[in-house]
Amino acid sequence: MSTKQKTNLALLGLLSWKPMSGYDIKKLVDIGLSHFWNENYGQIYPTLNRLVEDGYAKKKVDSSSGKRKRNIYSITKKGEDKFRDWISLPSSPPSVRNELQLKFFLSGKLPVATSRKIIRAYRQQQKAVLDEYMDSEKILREAIANDAYPEEVRQIFEGQPEPLNRKKRAKQCGVFMLTLRHGILAIEGRLKWCDEVMEYLGR
Structure with a gap:
């Protein structure tokens, strides 16, 4: 599985928890995942937009009072199915480059x-x-x-x-x-x- 595909699935997995912005996802990666998984911040938004284009996620603009407008992404039924199919598969061996x-x-x-x-x-x-x-x-x-x-x-x-x-x-x-x-x-x-x-x- 390519790195791009793994990034797609990692973000789908995070969106399966709750709707988030790209910044929310980066913050969550830094707080909870950085000791075993990392994502380039510059790749998060292009990946989210690709997930929307493919029907795995949807986007809405949050213009709540007092907040700067931001895009909030949530997983779709198609995305949930994709994520659940992937998470039940055997994991790839860790890449070796030490x-x-x-x-x-x-x-x-x-x-x-x-x-x-x-x-x-x-x-x-x-x-x-x-x-x-x-x-x-x-x-x-x-x-x-x-x-x-x-x-x-x-x-x-x-x-x-x-x-x-x-x-x-x-x-x-x-x-x-x-x-x-x-x-x-x-x-x-x-x-x-x-x-x-x-x-x-x-x-």
């Missing part, structure tokens, strides 16, 4: 100090990301337990077609947290690998 692994592989003929420097820098970077993810996980766990969600999560809940009761809010936020857990476990594996490499290289 600069760290490439550098480490190519450092094999260089002084050991070079390899160690590469791994130390990578470990430091990954540890910083892990700390950030762990903080976010703690916030989400507390939010689910107390039904008290941070502003960025409440923004996702607001405007959905069906009001969410406590159980549905907890379920949706739980999915957010478990997605984050995937990232946490992946980073913990990378840190373990870094430690093995440093031990092999004699630190």
Whole structure:
């Protein structure tokens, strides 16, 4: 599946939650998806317009009092069917293009100090990301337990077609947290690998 097709389906999936503007979608990507999925802001509006042209979404102008006019996009029945067909299919394997692994592989003929420097820098970077993810996980766990969600999560809940009761809010936020857990476990594996490499290289 091409990158363009994946972008189409990703935006359809977000619109299946609630109607949004292009800016709303970009903000949601930055808040909730950026650790595993990213979209170029310049591609969001052309993609939304293409979805409208193909009948997968519809557009209306929001000229609410006190607000600048903006286009609000919502998913159509055709778009819902397209999204549901796609989400039930097996996912493509992650694309492999890892600069760290490439550098480490190519450092094999260089002084050991070079390899160690590469791994130390990578470990430091990954540890910083892990700390950030762990903080976010703690916030989400507390939010689910107390039904008290941070502003960025409440923004996702607001405007959905069906009001969410406590159980549905907890379920949706739980999915957010478990997605984050995937990232946490992946980073913990990378840190373990870094430690093995440093031990092999004699630190």
